[in-house]
Amino acid sequence: MRIVGLTGGIASGKSTVSNLFKSHGIPVVDADVIARDVLKKGTGGWKKVVAAFGEDILQVDGEVNRPRLGQIVFSDPAKRQLLNRLLASNISSGIFWEIVKLWMKGFKVIVLDVPLLFETKMEKWTNPIIVVWVDPETQLRRLMARDRTRKEDAGNRINAQMSLDLKRTKADIVIDNTGSLEDLNEQFRKVLFEVTKPLTWTEFGLSRQGALSALVSVIIGVLICRKISGSNGFEPS
Numbered sequence: 108m109r110i111v112g113l114t115g116g117i118a119s120g121k122s123t124v125s126n127l128f129k130s131h132g133i134p135v136v137d138a139d140v141i142a143r144d145v146l147k148k149g150t151g152g153w154k155k156v157v158a159a160f161g162e163d164i165l166q167v168d169g170e171v172n173r174p175r176l177g178q179i180v181f182s183d184p185a186k187r188q189l190l191n192r193l194l195a196s197n198i199s200s201g202i203f204w205e206i207v208k209l210w211m212k213g214f215k216v217i218v219l220d221v222p223l224l225f226e227t228k229m230e231k232w233t234n235p236i237i238v239v240w241v242d243p244e245t246q247l248r249r250l251m252a253r254d255r256t257r258k259e260d261a262g263n264r265i266n267a268q269m270s271l272d273l274k275r276t277k278a279d280i281v282i283d284n285t286g287s288l289e290d291l292n293e294q295f296r297k298v299l300f301e302v303t304k305p306l307t308w309t310e311f312g313l314s315r316q317g318a319l320s321a322l323v324s325v326i327i328g329v330l331i332c333r334k335i336s337g338s339n340g341f342e343p344s
């Protein structure tokens with residue numbers, strides 16, 4: 108199974124690109140959705156976060172008041188790191204099980220949409236890595252319009268992530284989403300072709316998944332040879 112990494116900055120257009128993949132029948136594992144699930148009332152993540160941040164972050168119904176927690180963590184790097192640490196294992200195991208479910212259903216290509224793909228080092232699982240890039244002014248404008256936030260809050264959220272310019276240097280494929288939705292669709296068509304074409308043997312061999320499969324195949328091959336020949340296969344006869 109090929110796991111395509113999809114990342115970018117906040118409001119750079121990852122969900123918009125995810126929706127294009129979904130509309131072509133390619134399933135998307137969305138880290139933001141999983142991060143929401145692991146913070147639902149009564150879950151292990153919720154308990155850890157309430158113990159660390161106090162009951163002031165809760166609404167009257169007991170669910171986490173997300174805008175309030177967001178204001179706390181996006182204006183204080185130490186508190187953000189604490190929240191990241193508390194939820195990291197819950198989020199990564201949630202992602203892992205979603206991938207396993209899709210693999211068991213027989214999907215050959217899936218997309219992993221993770222805003223913090225590089226920050227959490229999850230890019231190692233993915234090939235190729237797509238970065239949805241946008242220029243800083245457009246990013247700020249779209250974020251403020253979508254979330255109806257003040258410039259300062261939007262700026263804090265943008266600055267809480269690795270810069271988009273650095274992310275683009277780590278990408279295999281860059282989608283420039285500064286233009287219109289038609290421009291995005293045009294770029295997406297080429298990306299879709301790239302990610303759905305079969306891996307060449309060289310790409311397969313160079314990918315981590317390919318290298319691991321090759322190693323496992325060699326080990327199995329050696330074991331079979333040893334079984335057949337009855338010797339350990341390494342000693343001179």
Ligand SMILES: CC(C)(COP(=O)(O)OP(=O)(O)OC[C@H]1O[C@@H](n2cnc3c(N)ncnc32)[C@H](O)[C@@H]1O)[C@@H](O)C(=O)NCCC(=O)NCCS
Pocket residue numbers: 116117118138139142146173174176177180187190191194198221222223224264267268
């Ligand atoms: C702080 C929370 C409660 C704010 O919730 P809110 O509904 O306002 O925002 P939402 O979850 O929709 O996130 C919106 C965007 O913010 C960015 N973002 C979220 N968490 C983080 C973080 N810890 N660091 C940097 N950026 C983040 C992402 O680009 C994300 O797409 C929430 O973002 C959260 O629980 N974050 C920690 C979990 C996490 O790391 N999520 C990212 C998944 S990799």
Ligand SMILES: Nc1ncnc2c1ncn2[C@@H]1O[C@H](COP(=O)(O)OP(=O)(O)OP(=O)(O)O)[C@@H](O)[C@H]1O
Pocket residue numbers: 115116117118119120121122123124139222249250253284285286287288289291
């Ligand atoms: N090419 C575009 N032209 C105009 N608006 C766009 C374009 N691409 C995305 N948008 C809008 O910009 C906003 C941010 O896009 P989107 O929600 O896809 O970003 P995201 O990267 O998924 O954000 P987040 O990190 O918060 O999950 C949305 O309101 C979306 O409709």
